[in-house]
Amino acid sequence: MKRLFAAMLVGTAVMATPAAAQDDLGNVQVKLLGTAVLPDGKITAVNVDTVGLPVGTQTEANDNVVPTLAIEYFLSDSFSVETICCMTEHDVDAVAGLPGAELVADAKLIPATITGKAHFDLGGAKPYVGAGVTYFLWVDVDPGAATVPLGVTDTDLSDEFGFVLQAGMDVPLNDKGFGLTLDAKKYFVGTTARWYAGNTLAIETEHDLDPWVLSAGVSYRF
Known part of the structure; x- marks a missing residue:
C-alpha cells in the first residue's frame, strides 16, 4: 500500500497544471479525507x-480505514500548521506464541496530532513536508476474547506522546479553492x-x- 501511495503522488504531480494556481486564496484549508491507519503493535x-x-509471544494490531477531517492554517504561502480530527478502532492479536488469540478488542484511539508543514510550488502541484507531535488518547479498550477465560476483567492501554513525520501533495482543481490532496x-x-x-x-x-x-x-481553501 505504501508503494501504491508513492505512485499516486508521482502521478498526481504529472497531471497537475499551472492554470490551477491558488496563491491569492485565504489562509485556512479544510480537508475531508479517507485514511488508512496501519499500526504495528509489537511487544x-x-x-x-x-x-x-x-516464550516468544508477539502481537500485531489490525489495520483500519476511517474518515478524517484536517484543518490547516497558512502563516505564509510556504508554511502552515495543521491538525487532524479522527477516531480509529483496532484489535490486537497474537501472531506468535498464541497465534490468532485476540488479546485486545475494539480499542478506540484519538490520535491528536499537530504538524508544521513547509510547502513547495511546482506550478500546479504543491508538495509539502512536515513534522510535529502527537498524543495517542485511548478512549475505550475491551479485553480480547482469548483473555476472558483466563479471568481478565479489564484491559488498559496507556496514553502517550510521540512524534510524527509527514509528506504529501496538494493539487488545486480550480481558482475557487477546491483541490485534491494526498498525505x-x-x-x-x-x-x-x-x-x-x-x-x-x-x-x-x-x-x-x-x-x-x-x-x-x-x-477547500478559503
Whole structure:
C-alpha cells in the first residue's frame, strides 16, 4: 500500500497544471479525507506476567480505514500548521506464541496530532513536508476474547506522546479553492498494555505502535 501511495503522488504531480494556481486564496484549508491507519503493535518488553505467556509471544494490531477531517492554517504561502480530527478502532492479536488469540478488542484511539508543514510550488502541484507531535488518547479498550477465560476483567492501554513525520501533495482543481490532496504520516509512539484480573495486574507489556497513516481526499481553501 505504501508503494501504491508513492505512485499516486508521482502521478498526481504529472497531471497537475499551472492554470490551477491558488496563491491569492485565504489562509485556512479544510480537508475531508479517507485514511488508512496501519499500526504495528509489537511487544518490546514484558514487565509483568503472572499467567505464563508462551516464550516468544508477539502481537500485531489490525489495520483500519476511517474518515478524517484536517484543518490547516497558512502563516505564509510556504508554511502552515495543521491538525487532524479522527477516531480509529483496532484489535490486537497474537501472531506468535498464541497465534490468532485476540488479546485486545475494539480499542478506540484519538490520535491528536499537530504538524508544521513547509510547502513547495511546482506550478500546479504543491508538495509539502512536515513534522510535529502527537498524543495517542485511548478512549475505550475491551479485553480480547482469548483473555476472558483466563479471568481478565479489564484491559488498559496507556496514553502517550510521540512524534510524527509527514509528506504529501496538494493539487488545486480550480481558482475557487477546491483541490485534491494526498498525505502520508509516519508516527513514532508506543503504549503500555495492562490486563487485570479483578484488581490484580496479571500482564503488563510495552508495545511499539509506530503506524503509517495514509490519506487521500478533497480540500477547500478559503
